[in-house]
Structure formats: C-alpha cells, structure tokens
Amino acid sequence: MGLRKIVEVLLTAAILGVxxxxxxxxxxxxxxxxxxxxxxxxxxxxxxASARPYAILMGQVLGAASGFAGVFLTGANMQPPFMGAHPLVWTRVAAIVVTAVLAASLQLVSGALTPAGGATALIVAIGAEADDPAGAAHLAVGLLLVTSLGEAARRLVLRMKGADRPT
Incomplete structure (x- = not known):
C-alpha cells in the first residue's frame, strides 16, 4: 500500500473518530x-459522483426523509426497532419496501445517488435511528459533520492524486 492509500485510510479513520x-x-x-x-x-x-458533497448530503437527506415517510406511512413507528432483542416484524418489512422505493426514486430524480443514502434510509426504516425530531436532529448533525469534514479531506486526496499523475 502506497503513501497516498495510507493517507486515505488514516483520514477516513480520523473523520469517523472526530x-x-x-x-x-x-x-x-x-x-x-x-x-x-x-x-x-x-x-x-x-x-x-457519489462522493461529491451534493450526493453525500442530499442523498442521505433524501434517504432519511424516505425512511421517516416509510415508517409513518406503514405504522412502523408503533413497532419496536429491529435491533438487539426485537425481531423484525412485518410492519417494518413494509416500511423497508416503501422506504427503498422512495429513496431510490428520489435519489435518481435529484441526481444525488450515493450508497450512503440507501444505508441511511434502511437505518431509519428498521428503527435504528429514533423516528422523532430528536432522531432527525442527531442524524442531521452527523450528516453535516461528515459532509464538511469528508469534503475537505476528499479535496486533499484529489490534490494528492493529481500530484501522482505524470505531467
């Protein structure tokens, strides 16, 4: 593994650690x-393109919104989250399906395609993130932190890659 790859790995760990x-x-x-x-x-x-700030932020916002919509449209908010001791229930399965349709459609229409947005949608649909204003606020803060810190580091990595190219 070259120096640039080591820097990428260390920056990834540093951002998540921060x-x-x-x-x-x-x-x-x-x-x-x-x-x-x-x-x-x-x-x-x-x-x-999925690594750019628009895709990272908007894709996850759309994923979260889709998750919240899926949970409330199916009544899954009345069920325990699928975590730890709680099994997956059919209402959560319905929320997952509705969420996936909404998230994928919104990401395609907006051009904010990112796997992270799909993951955010699923996290909300299974109940791993609280389906209330506090849960939405926590997710929003995390999204803003990751998008801003990650974009600064992404630009550094791109500059390093540019320096590796022959002139």
Missing part, C-alpha cells in the same frame, strides 16, 4: 452507521 469524539463530548448519538459508508465513499472513491 465525529465519534464530538458525539461523546456532547453525549448525543451523532454517529450513524451510514455515515461510515459516506466517509469511505468520499475518501476511498473521491473521483466518483
């Missing part, structure tokens, strides 16, 4: 699993 540290400091759950997917996309595939 967001996690902020979450600990504030004692708020700002770090959702889909944010890891976003950072990996931003730094390990920085040239791809």
């Amino acid at each position: 967001v996690a540290a902020i979450a600990v400091w504030w004692q708020e759950p700002f770090l959702a699993p889909s944010l890891g997917s976003a950072v990996f996309t931003q730094l390990l595939h920085p040239e791809e």
Whole structure:
C-alpha cells in the first residue's frame, strides 16, 4: 500500500473518530452507521459522483426523509426497532419496501445517488435511528459533520492524486 492509500485510510479513520469524539463530548448519538459508508465513499472513491458533497448530503437527506415517510406511512413507528432483542416484524418489512422505493426514486430524480443514502434510509426504516425530531436532529448533525469534514479531506486526496499523475 502506497503513501497516498495510507493517507486515505488514516483520514477516513480520523473523520469517523472526530465525529465519534464530538458525539461523546456532547453525549448525543451523532454517529450513524451510514455515515461510515459516506466517509469511505468520499475518501476511498473521491473521483466518483457519489462522493461529491451534493450526493453525500442530499442523498442521505433524501434517504432519511424516505425512511421517516416509510415508517409513518406503514405504522412502523408503533413497532419496536429491529435491533438487539426485537425481531423484525412485518410492519417494518413494509416500511423497508416503501422506504427503498422512495429513496431510490428520489435519489435518481435529484441526481444525488450515493450508497450512503440507501444505508441511511434502511437505518431509519428498521428503527435504528429514533423516528422523532430528536432522531432527525442527531442524524442531521452527523450528516453535516461528515459532509464538511469528508469534503475537505476528499479535496486533499484529489490534490494528492493529481500530484501522482505524470505531467
């Protein structure tokens, strides 16, 4: 593994560590699993359209909105989350299907395609993120942190890649 790849890996870990540290400091759950997917996309595939800030932020906002819509349209908000001791129930399955249709459609129409947005949609649909204003706020803070920190690091990685190209 070359120096550039080592830097990409270290930046990925640093960004996730910073967001996690902020979450600990504030004692708020700002770090959702889909944010890891976003950072990996931003730094390990920085040239791809899905790594750009619009796709990272808007794709996940649309995914979250789709998840919340799917949960409320199907009544899954009345069910326990599919986590730990709680099994997956049919209402959550319906929420997952509705969420997937909405998230994929909205991402396609908006041009904000990113796997992280699909992951965010699923996290909300299964109930891993609270389906209330506080859950939405926590997710929003995490999205803003990852998008801004990840974009700064992505630009650095792209500059490093440019320096590797022969002139």
